[in-house]
Amino acid sequence: MKNKTIHAIAYIIFILFAAIIILPMLWMIITGFKTNQELFLSPFKLPEQWNFQNYIDAWNQGVGVYLSNSVIITVVATALSTFVSCLAAYPLARLPFKTKKFWIYLIMGGLMLAPQSSVISLFKMVRMVGLYDTRTSLILINAAFRIPFAIFLIMTFYKSISYSLDESAYIDGATTWQIFRKIIAPLSKPIIASSAIVSFRAVWNELMFANIMLQSTDKKTVPVGLMNFQGMTTTNWTLVVASMVIASLPLVIAFLILQKQFVRGLTAGSVKG
Template identity: 70%
Template sequence: MKARTKAVPLACHLVFTILAIIIILPLLWMIITGFKSNRDLFLSPFSIPKKWMFSNYIDAWQSGIGVYLKNSIIVTIAATAVSTFISCLAAYPLSRLNFKAKRVTVYFIMGGLMLAPQSSVISLYKMMRLTDLYNTTTGLVLIDAAFRIPFATFLLMTFYKSISYSLDESAFIDGASTWEIFMKIIMPLSKPIIASCAIVSFRAVWNELLFANVLLESDTKKTVPVGLINLQGMTTTNWTVVVAGMVISSLPLVIFFLVMEKQFVRGLTAGSVKG
């Protein structure tokens, strides 16, 4: 029995080790490829570079990745902050208060989960033109934030329902308003799930290509996904420089996840225990 008990954790560790290797190897290959020449990439794609081309990363940065990176950071942080805050404001009354049209409002917001971004490109393009938000960072932030709100609201509603309602009742008895309960009780208890929503939104906005490509015309305003496409030439492409650009553009996302990792892991299990 003891041997069987020990075998289960060992098997789990083995499985997770294999999964980690499967995930890490492509990332390691991408980093190493960024130091190769085009010749080495095509003749020996899985070997160590014969000559380490540090200039690939310099060329990628000078080709505009630095500008695209700055634009992506601004758009992603702004869209993530707006969508997460609005989702918190929407999820609280929908999960813990009773009012007319509550069910209709929930269905309306959750309906956003079924809306494919591709189906709204033409209408949003015309809307941005009419409101003078076309080719502006503000317009892209608003659209990216809007598409992140339904999922974040759903996650937050699920968590808010798991918080004991006795906290609200005690606070009401002590004379606290609804806003004070939300800011001083609910929000501090919701840090893990808010971090999870922020990470999911951050990743989605950072990798968003469709709207950034359609709604941004100026090269000085384009984001990293569009910039990586621009690194590909019309006739010839220095693929190792493109890979170097991919490595540079992925660093902020990796850093953000490492900073928020603890809260994200806590958020994955948030709400699993009632009360």
């Protein structure tokens, strides 16, 4: 009886948390189908007539362009930072070498560096190398700022994997690269997926560098585009809400895809120390 009560209370708490997250999202989606008059007079009622034109107009007024730019920059920057972090974390976690502490402290310094403090120097550097107003500049900058945290996250997980796996592989004649590629990387799917989710979200929502490093309208990302978009459409708030709904879809889809990989990675069995 006591266990049933605890389970019932747990279910109620989970339902409340789910409602707190889901209801605002549903409100946004429904608001995108309303007119401005319906939004201000009856914000919590269903629309009298479902107006799909708001989503069509939002896409045609630039959301589609901003979305494609954000997808390219976010996917490439996330893939680059995750790949580099996986490679860098392996020797720091599992290989002995003299300068290991130096590299760990250096990466820790990257964690302490605030992005705002590097804006001027990065802006000058980007202009010097001819990458100003290009997606490449944002990809490199975002990937660089995501790498330190991802290395420490992945490195911690690497250390939890039993070293007996490496020793057995070395006895069988495997090289360091083969051990990493065929043993460590497959076992690290959960932490790699987690790192990718965190990086994807951070890059997708990044505003400061995107606003400074990009000038052309056709290269702007979703946060910058929506900021300008809201300024141009202050009299049509339902159009703004519709654009926000469209812009949030890739982030939700990416999370669902990576969540599946995360669950699969957790089911991969192995000996862990």
